[in-house]
Amino acid sequence: MPLYEYECQNCKKVFTEVLTLKEHEKGEIACPSCGSKEVRQLISSFIAHTASKT
Ligand SMILES: [Zn+2]
Numbered sequence: 675m676p677l678y679e680y681e682c683q684n685c686k687k688v689f690t691e692v693l694t695l696k697e698h699e700k701g702e703i704a705c706p707s708c709g710s711k712e713v714r715q716l717i718s719s720f721i722a723h724t725a726s727k728t
Pocket residue numbers: 682683684685686687705706707708709710
């Protein structure tokens with residue numbers, strides 16, 4: 675499942691969005707906290723969490 679992590683450049687809130695490839699390509703991501711579209715995509719931590727078993 676494509677999970678994308680973003681940080682809002684306006685209020686610094688970090689949030690995750692599950693998007694289809696089409697939605698991701700459109701880039702219409704808005705902060706759920708303040709509604710700003712000034713968001714920066716982070717590297718998803720999804721893989722790190724699932725690979726933490728040693
Ligand atoms: Zn925000």
